[in-house]
Amino acid sequence: MGGRPARPRRRADGAASRARLLEAAGKLFASQGYAAVSTRALATAARVNLSAIGYHFGGKQGLYREVLRSLIADTEPLLGPAVEHLVAGVAAAAGDRARLADTAAWFVRHLLTSFLADGRMRWQMALMLREFHQPSEAFPMLLDERIHPLHDAVAGLVAAATGRAPAAPETRLLTAAVIGQCMAFGIARTVIWARLGWDRYTPERVEQIVQTVTPAVLAMLGLPRAAGEAPGAAKPQRGARGTRGARGAA
Amino acid sequence: MGGRPARPRRRADGAASRARLLEAAGKLFASQGYAAVSTRALATAARVNLSAIGYHFGGKQGLYREVLRSLIADTEPLLGPAVEHLVAGVAAAAGDRARLADTAAWFVRHLLTSFLADGRMRWQMALMLREFHQPSEAFPMLLDERIHPLHDAVAGLVAAATGRAPAAPETRLLTAAVIGQCMAFGIARTVIWARLGWDRYTPERVEQIVQTVTPAVLAMLGLPRAAGEAPGAAKPQRGARGTRGARGAA
């Protein structure tokens, strides 16, 4: 039985196997954890021979390290510019609390839609979470290249809004609260879904979350309701609402 | 020299082995995940023979299920009365926003100190988190007996504060945001510690978090600053702060 005729994909270039392995490993490690995923499951999911893991990455551990490394690289185009835009927005607001609110609202929306999207970011978030809880040798890298820049940028916003120093403990805690609030909807999605009767996130549902979280974050920071948010059908509110006090610039 | 004198621990009662197994398994499963913990590691940590797992729980899976079951029972005395107290407090406030704020502040403090304590609750939180992310067959039980009561109670507070219906999607999302914010400091503790230069939570540090999160939550809910919080040294604030609007009873 000569096996060779009509072979559409044979001798795939190694780069493709490598990439498939990285992608499949990311999903599997994120959803089941490092120890729960066998090299055979990895190879099967990536439609790659078992040896490819050893060949390309030196072993299971090397594959995991490389998954984390490429996670950082992958999220750069999504988070890097947003962080820069946030820093620039805070600087440009220059004490104008309405503009600060707009910048904050924009960033919250960006963060939430990134965190709750159904693409790569989904398992990347999960994988980061696992690193938070049981840090591997790659955790410091993740901290330096992803966490610190993000937190520093948001801390700048918080500092501008509260008038405290960016490095003050209160600023950093409030920063963590803001980011944590956005992440919570990604982390505890099964609970959120159960509470809301959802089975997954859709763009409309994410928008609902944005419309809920944005005013909350603005209130936490003592900022006025942003102009771009709540375009009408959002939250007319009954009589009881605070956080609307007339307070000009700082 | 008959064999029997001075035998400090012999014929250990099975209940003790069972309990030690449950305790050790809870910690190990929480910190490393189900698949990453071997039955041998379990038996060693519990200072119990390997066969005890099969004898008492039918196997590794049965042990895990029982760990989760006893988690629910263990957290009952801590969370059950708090939930009742919250519900009662919301009802007693009867539209008095200052009293509502006091109740909310009390509950936030209770939730945070519970979540961030260093005892059992630490690994219990972690284990719950793991269930959120990859629900096992025991997830519905956890949902019904721990999550729903807690969320329903907080939703009552949120509804009273915002004037929306307790079952409204916006209410439930805001509820998730409030609870998620408290949990975030437990989930991402490694990140928080790295940001603040901490190596662990102390009562003073938890108090700092309480003093940060409480005003944030009150602001999210549009409630006035609670009387019992910020007893003086908390946060004098510079000029820029909102959420202090004079608003009497509803």
Added chain:
DNA sequence: CTAATTAGGTCGAACGTTTGACCTATTCAA
């Protein structure tokens, strides 16, 4: 009172399977 039996629990030693790492032969592109 004594001796045999039962019940509850522990123990060490295996069971068969699966794991990650490794190895060699083979295949294809250049």
Added chain:
DNA sequence: TTGAATAGGTCAAACGTTCGACCTAATTAG
């Protein structure tokens, strides 16, 4: 031909589970 990549297989170690022997405390029969 050469070298990167794949296929298939072997290996020791570790996995969860099961088993029979064993121990002790309580119960029962005589």
